[in-house]
Amino acid sequence: xxxxxxxxxxxxxxxxxxxxxxTFFISLYSKSFLRLENIKNIFMQVSSVAISAIGMTFIIxxxxxxxxxxxxxxxxxxxxxxxxxxxxxxxxxxxxxALVGTLLGLLNGILISKIHISPIIVTLGxxxxxxxxxxxxxxxxxxxxxxxxxLFFGTGTIGDFPFPIFLMIIFVIFFxxxxxxxxxxxYIYAYGNNPEFLRISGINTSNVLLFxxxxxxxxxxxxxxxxVGRTGIVQAxxxxxYELQVxxxxxxxxxxxxxxKGTIIGSFLGATMIAVISNGLIMLNVxxxxxxxxxxxxxxxxxxxxxxxxxxxTK
Amino acid sequence: MxxxxxxxxxxxxxxxxxxxxxxxxxxxxTTSDFFSYYNIVNLTKYxxxxxxxxxxxxxxxxxxxxxxxxxxxxxxxxxxxxxxxxSGNIGLNIWIAAIIGVGVATLAGLFNGIAVSLIxxxxxxxxxxxxxxxxxxxLLISMDKYGNAMPVSNFPESYFFxxxxxxxxxxxxxxxxxxxxxxxxxxxxxxTIYGKHLYAIGLNDKxxxxxxxxxxxxxxxxxxxxxxLAGIAALTMTSRIGSARPDLxxxxxxRAxxxxxxxxxxxxxxQGTIIGTVxxxxxxxxxxxxxxxxxxxxxxxxxxxxxxxxASAIINFIVYxxxxxxx
Numbered sequence: 001x002x003x004x005x006x007x008x009x010x011x012x013x014x015x016x017x018x019x020x021x022x023t024f025f026i027s028l029y030s031k032s033f034l035r036l037e038n039i040k041n042i043f044m045q046v047s048s049v050a051i052s053a054i055g056m057t058f059i060i061x062x063x064x065x066x067x068x069x070x071x072x073x074x075x076x077x078x079x080x081x082x083x084x085x086x087x088x089x090x091x092x093x094x095x096x097x098a099l100v101g102t103l104l105g106l107l108n109g110i111l112i113s114k115i116h117i118s119p120i121i122v123t124l125g126x127x128x129x130x131x132x133x134x135x136x137x138x139x140x141x142x143x144x145x146x147x148x149x150x151l152f153f154g155t156g157t158i159g160d161f162p163f164p165i166f167l168m169i170i171f172v173i174f175f176x177x178x179x180x181x182x183x184x185x186x187y188i189y190a191y192g193n194n195p196e197f198l199r200i201s202g203i204n205t206s207n208v209l210l211f212x213x214x215x216x217x218x219x220x221x222x223x224x225x226x227x228v229g230r231t232g233i234v235q236a237x238x239x240x241x242y243e244l245q246v247x248x249x250x251x252x253x254x255x256x257x258x259x260x261k262g263t264i265i266g267s268f269l270g271a272t273m274i275a276v277i278s279n280g281l282i283m284l285n286v287x288x289x290x291x292x293x294x295x296x297x298x299x300x301x302x303x304x305x306x307x308x309x310x311x312x313x314t315k
Numbered sequence: 316m317x318x319x320x321x322x323x324x325x326x327x328x329x330x331x332x333x334x335x336x337x338x339x340x341x342x343x344x345t346t347s348d349f350f351s352y353y354n355i356v357n358l359t360k361y362x363x364x365x366x367x368x369x370x371x372x373x374x375x376x377x378x379x380x381x382x383x384x385x386x387x388x389x390x391x392x393x394x395x396x397x398x399x400x401x402s403g404n405i406g407l408n409i410w411i412a413a414i415i416g417v418g419v420a421t422l423a424g425l426f427n428g429i430a431v432s433l434i435x436x437x438x439x440x441x442x443x444x445x446x447x448x449x450x451x452x453x454l455l456i457s458m459d460k461y462g463n464a465m466p467v468s469n470f471p472e473s474y475f476f477x478x479x480x481x482x483x484x485x486x487x488x489x490x491x492x493x494x495x496x497x498x499x500x501x502x503x504x505x506x507t508i509y510g511k512h513l514y515a516i517g518l519n520d521k522x523x524x525x526x527x528x529x530x531x532x533x534x535x536x537x538x539x540x541x542x543x544l545a546g547i548a549a550l551t552m553t554s555r556i557g558s559a560r561p562d563l564x565x566x567x568x569x570r571a572x573x574x575x576x577x578x579x580x581x582x583x584x585x586q587g588t589i590i591g592t593v594x595x596x597x598x599x600x601x602x603x604x605x606x607x608x609x610x611x612x613x614x615x616x617x618x619x620x621x622x623x624x625x626a627s628a629i630i631n632f633i634v635y636x637x638x639x640x641x642x
Contacts, residue, residue, distance in 0.1 A: 065439065067569065117628040118582045120383065120439075124573055125625035132618025140614075244443060257437045258381075287462050289454040296447030303436050303444075 011254040011306070015269040019276055026280035033283045040162060044154075044230060045275045046268075047168040048223040052246045053253070053267040054175050055105075055216025060250055062212055063192045063259025064119035067243050068108060069220050071130035074239035076101035076221035078134055080150060081143040081234040090150035098221040104130065105217015112213065113206035127243075135236060143234040153222070154229015164226045168268075171219075176264045188212060192259030248295060249274055252302050273298075330630060332594060334623075342605035360478065360486050360555055362600035363493045366593070367548035368571035369578070370500060371424075371541035373592045375438075376575055377504075378537040379517030379584025385442040386427060387545050387571055388564030389449035394420035394549035396453040399467030399559025402474075409474045417546035423449055424542015428535035446568065453561040468558030478555030488551050496547070501589040513537060518585030570617070573624050574599055599623075 027033045052069060059066050080097030084090050104126065111122040148155070156163035179185040187208045190198045199205050228234055253270030255262025277298075278291050368387050375384045398416035401407045407415075423445070430441040457464045480487040504510035512533045516523040524530050545564075553559045578595030580587030603616045 111625065115629055115632050117625070117632065121576055121582055121624065121628055124569055124576075125621040125628075127569065128573065128617040128621030128624070132614055132621070135614040136612070136618075244446075247443065248447075251440060251443075257440055287458075289451055289458075289464070291451075292447040293451035293455070296444040296451065299440060299444040299447075300430070300436070303440050304434060307435060 012263065012266050012269055014305075015253065015266065015273055019269065019273050022273070022276050022280060026276070026283060030280070030283035033280065038279065038283075040165075042272075042275050042279045043165045043168075044162060044226075045279070046271050047164040048226040049245055049249055049274070050168050050268045050271040051171055051226070052216075052220050052223040052242075053249045053271050054171055054264055055212075055219035056243075056246045056250045057253070057255050057262050057264055057267045058179075058188055058212045059119070059216050060247075060255050060257060061188055061192045061259060061262045062209060063195070064112065064209070064212070065247070065257075066108065066119065066123045066213070066216060067247075068104070068123040068127040068130060069216070069246055070239035070242035070244075071127045071134065072101050072104045072217055072239075073220040073224040073227075073242050074134045075104065075130045077224035077228045077234050077238055078137055078143070080225065081146050081228060082137065084146050084150040085143060090147050093150055094153075094225060097225065098218060101221025101224070102214055102218040105220070106210065106214040108217070109210040109213030113209035131240075134238065138234070138236045140236045142236065144232075146228065146232060146234070151229040151232060153225035154227065154231075156229075164229070167222070167226075172264055172268050179264055184208075184211070189260060192261070194260075245274070248299055251299055254302075254306065256306075330627070334598060338598070338602055338605060342601070342608065345609065356481065356484065356486055358600050358604040359489060362596055363486070363488045364548045364552045364555075365567060365570060365574065366493060366596040366600075367496065367544045367551070368567055369574035369592050369596055370496070370589065371544040372571045372575035373578065373580050373587050373589065374500070374504075374513070374537045375541045376572070376580045376582060377513055377517045377584060377587045378534045380431075380438065380520055380534070382431075382438050382517070382534075382537070382584055383442065383572060383582075384427065384538070384541055385439070385568050385572075386423070386446040386449055387442075387541065388567035389446045389453070390420050390423045390542055390545040391549045391552070391564030391567065392453040392561055393423060393449045394546045395553045395559045395563045396457050396467075396561050398549065398553055399470075400456050402471075403467035403469045403559070409471050413474075413550050417543065417550060420546025420549060421539055421543040424545070425535065425539045427542065428538030431538060432531040432534045450561075450565075457559075457561045464561050466558050466560040470553070470557055474554055475557060476554070478551050478553075479557075488555075492547060492551055496544070497589060497593055504589055509533065509536070514585055516585075570620065573620055577620075577624055577627055 023034070032038055052073070056066060056069065076097045079100045080093045083093035083096055088096075108119075108122055108126055111117050111126075112119050152163060153167070154164060158166050179188075187198060187203055187205075188211075190203075191205060191208050195205055198208070224239070228238075249271035250262070250267045251257060251270070252273060253262070253266030253268070255267060274295060277294060281288065281291050281294075368391065371387055372384060375382045394416045397419045398409075398412050401412035401415055402409045427438075427441055427445055430436050430445075431438045454464045457466070459465045477488055477492070478486075482490060504513065512523070512528050515526070515528060516530050516533050520530060549563070552563055574595050575587070575592055576582060577599070578587070578592035580592065599620060602619065603613075606615060606619070607613060
């Protein structure tokens with residue numbers, strides 16, 4: 001147990017060091033990188049990905065995957081925007097938008113846990129379906145003119161502190177506590193390690209999965225409100241490819257894709273690292289298309305490093 | 316156990332065929348020009364390209380250990396762009412450019428295979444990262460001197476032979492590309508030692524390894540063939556539309572996986588047939604065509620694909636349960 005803890009600790013420590021190193025090198029070449037305004041920008045970007053990554057982390061810990069994240073994200077945002085622009089109270093619109101996200105997550109969970117379809121197939125199917133719904137409802141047009149009260153997830157402040165960053169910190173702290181201290185979180189980890197064992201112990205395993213996917217759906221909706229709040233518009237292609245960014249952040253953060261291992265802090269650091277890189281590239285005037293190349297190589301390198309360190313452990 | 320699986324696979328193909336017949340008859344009666352020549356030609360042309368990618372996914376998913384390829388569409392983009400840049404911007408002979416383009420795709424598949432087998436990274440992660448990498452490379456080589464990604468569309472007339480000609484009103488790529496590849500892959504999986512090995516490592520990797528099978532070689536080859544097929548799809552596509560763009564394969568990754576799974580390829584590996592995937596390809600192509608002619612908005616194509624995928628999984632669950640309760 002202590003050994004495992006030590007590995008996880010070093011893993012997060014490595015990412016943190018990498019982020020600091022990157023920051024150091026980028027700030028050598030770019031004067032404005034370490035300005036408060038820019039750091040705020042980076043964490044605004046991190047906040048939406050990190051909140052979704054919390055949900056995705058639990059899913060991947062159970063050994064599952066969710067490729068419908070971007071579509072759920074989009075449909076929640078669209079619901080909220082459609083309602084808010086058609087004169088419904090902004091708060092009610094937000095609640096209904098979050099409800100849509102939560103219900104779509106629940107639906108994934110039902111199909112996966114009750115009908116025993118594999119997560120990749122369920123979420124592939126729901127991804128296509130909700131993506132179509134987004135195009136159908138929006139008619140391919142952008143939604144503009146969302147009332148400002150409905151945008152506070154992106155624009156709001158607590159004193160001088162941006163609300164989305166505050167929300168992210170609260171979520172990260174709460175779910176880190178949850179994943180370490182609560183017995184239910186132990187079931188999530190146990191399910192990822194050995195679902196059969198958990199079933200034999202008399203735990204209702206389908207509830208574990210239901211909770212995980214439903215929570216994730218809710219988180220995607222919150223992330224969507226942050227992004228829509230910052231941009232003020234809902235595009236017809238909102239959230240396309242978003243799931244891959246989130247999965248990348250989770251994997252970089254050291255969550256094992258085969259399940260049973262991972263931390264919320266790690267995923268938060270993974271999201272931070274991606275945001276630092278993409279922001280740094282803009283600061284250094286590097287063409288944006290290099291960003292994905294670097295991201296791809298980064299995922300490979302981090303996973304290979306993980307495999308090598310684990311091999312060392314087993315020997 | 317084996318019998319059971321056989322029954323389910325057969326059942327599945329039977330179910331798919333039934334669905335297909337139903338759709339076919341329905342559209343034949345309800346839409347006046349369902350059989351119109353222009354439509355059939357257009358839809359088969361697109362079906363060939365997505366079909367090749369679905370066949371690639373079939374092999375890769377059968378190979379097991381979480382086998383999946385999220386980068387298949389990105390390999391298509393990279394390969395298409397390679398052909399475009401070499402022939403259009405550098406002025407290489409188009410056929411040499413095409414061979415190099417397919418070669419690049421094959422190497423991309425080989426790289427996936429090596430990362431999965433030798434470095435033992437889960438396929439989902441390998442292909443997630445290579446999806447980013449191949450997409451970026453496709454954009455990189457298509458950049459002009461101002462840093463904008465540019466499509467290439469000055470192919471010579473002779474190149475359009477593959478994608479734009481017809482024999483007896485049937486697109487030529489059916490005869491010279493799709494049917495031969497389907498026959499070869501079918502024989503490969505059902506009649507050769509390699510096919511037996513592929514199913515064996517997909518069903519149970521450990522057992523296969525202890526029986527002395529060359530697991531790594533077999534799996535690497537599956538990913539490599541997958542890359543090669545994506546290259547052929549790139550060749551067909553660039554010839555059909557007469558241009559190469561760095562985003563040609565965007566959104567095709569998940570569609571190809573969906574069609575393979577719909578055709579009865581089990582996501583856990585070791586199960587699936589070329590015939591099943593071909594039936595799924597034909598089914599989806601006809602369905603999309605029928606929808607288009609009935610005046611349904613084309614955006615519903617993906618949505619209906621998603622519904623059919625989940626519905627068929629639920630049917631499978633019911634069939635499997637009744638089967639297992641019987642035995």
